[in-house]
Amino acid sequence: MEKEKWEELREKLFKMVSVGYLGDTISIAYDVIGTVALVLNLGAAFLSTFDNINGPLGGVFNSIEKWTVLFFAIDYILRAICSKCMYPDRSDFMALILYFFSFSGIIDLLSFLPYYMPFFFPAGAAAFRMFRVARIFRLFRINAYYDSLNVITEVIKNKSQQLLSSVFIIAVMMLASSLCMYSLEHEAQPDVFENAFSGIWWAASTLLTVGYGDIYPKTILGKVFGILLAFLGVGIVAIPTGIISAGFVEQYTKLKHMGDYAKSIDMHFIKVQLGMKDKWVDKKIRDIDLPHGALIAMIQRHGNTIIPNGNVILEAGDKVVIGAEAIKNDVPMHLKEVTLGETHPWCDHFIRDLDFPRQTILLSIKRGFRTVIPKGGVKLQKGDTIIVISRVHLPEEDEVEV
Numbered sequence: 001m002e003k004e005k006w007e008e009l010r011e012k013l014f015k016m017v018s019v020g021y022l023g024d025t026i027s028i029a030y031d032v033i034g035t036v037a038l039v040l041n042l043g044a045a046f047l048s049t050f051d052n053i054n055g056p057l058g059g060v061f062n063s064i065e066k067w068t069v070l071f072f073a074i075d076y077i078l079r080a081i082c083s084k085c086m087y088p089d090r091s092d093f094m095a096l097i098l099y100f101f102s103f104s105g106i107i108d109l110l111s112f113l114p115y116y117m118p119f120f121f122p123a124g125a126a127a128f129r130m131f132r133v134a135r136i137f138r139l140f141r142i143n144a145y146y147d148s149l150n151v152i153t154e155v156i157k158n159k160s161q162q163l164l165s166s167v168f169i170i171a172v173m174m175l176a177s178s179l180c181m182y183s184l185e186h187e188a189q190p191d192v193f194e195n196a197f198s199g200i201w202w203a204a205s206t207l208l209t210v211g212y213g214d215i216y217p218k219t220i221l222g223k224v225f226g227i228l229l230a231f232l233g234v235g236i237v238a239i240p241t242g243i244i245s246a247g248f249v250e251q252y253t254k255l256k257h258m259g260d261y262a263k264s265i266d267m268h269f270i271k272v273q274l275g276m277k278d279k280w281v282d283k284k285i286r287d288i289d290l291p292h293g294a295l296i297a298m299i300q301r302h303g304n305t306i307i308p309n310g311n312v313i314l315e316a317g318d319k320v321v322i323g324a325e326a327i328k329n330d331v332p333m334h335l336k337e338v339t340l341g342e343t344h345p346w347c348d349h350f351i352r353d354l355d356f357p358r359q360t361i362l363l364s365i366k367r368g369f370r371t372v373i374p375k376g377g378v379k380l381q382k383g384d385t386i387i388v389i390s391r392v393h394l395p396e397e398d399e400v401e402v
Contacts, residue, residue, distance in 0.1 A: 011311065014085035017078050025304055034075065038138050041068040045135075065115065072112040072135070079108060107137045155247035166239040170207065173236060177203035177229055184222040207233040269297060269323045276316045286310030290322075297323040335363070339385045346386075352376030363387045 016027045044061040048054045054061065083099035084092050099105045156163070178199030185193045192215055193199055202215040206229050217226045274281055280288055285296055285308050299306040300319040306312060314320065340347045346354055351362065351374055365372040366385040372378060380386070 008311070010082055010085060013078055014082035017075065017082060034071070034138075037068040037071045038135065040064050041072075041135060044068075069112045069115045072108070072138075073116075076108045076112060079105070107135075111135045111138060151248065151251050155244060155251055158251070159243050159247040162243045163240055166243060169239065170236055173232070174200060174203040174207055177207065177225075180225060181217065181222060184219055184225060185217050188219050188222070203229070206230055207236055269321055271319055271321050274314060274316055274318045274320060278316070280314045280320075281316050283314055284310060285312050285314065288314075291324070294322060294324045297321045336388050337385060338388065340380055340382055342382050344382075346380050347382050348379065350377060350379050354380075361389045363389065 016030050018027065041064065044064040048058065048061045080096060080099060083095040084090075087095040087098050090098065100109075179196050181199040181202060182193050182196045185199075199215075204210075205215075206226060217223050288296075290296070296308045298321040299308055299312065299314070300321075301315065301317070338344075362374045364387045365374055365378065365380070366387075367381065367383070372384075374386075
């Protein structure tokens with residue numbers, strides 16, 4: 001029992017720290033606090049580099065960094081605790097190790113650890129301060145809210161092979177250009193082109209069309225080769241640019257037309273509210289015996305929307321949205337809802353005494369807040385709402401299609 005409570009608590013913590021989980025108010029609030037803390041931290045780090053601003057506001061910037069870094073440290077601990085939820089098919093220890101060495105885990109660690117390291121190793125304060133830049137990578141968590149930002153990740157992932165190939169081509173061209181320029185310029189500039197490797201910087205700045213001008217050829221052949229390489233650099237840079245551009249077009253086209261390739265299935269939904277005596281109350285969803293093809297699509301509890309999973313326990317007062325797949329080639333049923341008025345011909349009569357029209361079946365009676373099973377000895381009363389299946393017109397009827 002204690003283990004189940006711990007698993008339930010860990011699941012709640014995981015939902016809270018998971019960015020983009022919209023089914024819980026606490027999770028949304030935690031995301032907002034995390035984003036505000038990150039923006040304040042980065043803003044303070046940026047503004048503190050201006051002497052005229054850091055002078056009067058230096059204490060404020062230090063306080064912002066202290067408290068936001070503390071939040072990052074707590075966030076790291078919570079994510080480590082919830083690592084099992086990230087890797088449910090691994091053991092607790094292996095899940096923890098996988099989180100520690102994941103890209104997200106390393107960024108989370110570098111978000112707060114460099115701040116505290118100078119207290120233990122004062123000599124390395126400058127080096128530790130450099131690692132604080134890793135905090136900016138936490139901004140990528142905002143991708144969970146914006147599909148347009150997720151497209152960037154998808155494009156790089158889908159085109160990784162082509163991008164690696166283009167980087168390999170650029171690296172080979174840089175090495176070849178460095179060797180050629182060393183052969184042409186070594187005698188004229190022995191201090192600048194001291195060896196083959198010294199030409200790598202010149203090749204990189206020329207191929208990538210930066211051209212700083214700190215290293216340049218002086219011989220005729222060297223200048224001619226430099227011109228040819230500059231023209232070649234325009235095409236070299238265009239390779240990864242074209243790959244990424246084509247990837248964006250493909251990804252957006254896929255998102256736009258995704259619905260055209262999906263199979264459409266009609267679903268019917270109803271919403272029911274659970275009472276104290278309902279059989280589903282205090283049961284986990286996985287323990288409920290639902291008919292084949294039916295599912296619990298959503299749960300509304302105290303104004304919050306809960307995305308159902310097998311471990312969710314239903315409570316009294318929950319509004320449960322139940323969906324069922326439409327039966328192929330099924331003919332819709334037309335139910336009629338009739339509320340009995342004072343002058344209705346069925347009012348104050350027993351059901352067994354009523355002369356129902358042909359092909360009319362009485363299904364249920366709603367009387368106040370309870371449902372009455374229609375039996376012959378039940379007397380219909382003013383205000384009763386009855387549900388019937390009928391192909392003929394009934395007085396005061398409202399038709400409902402199911």
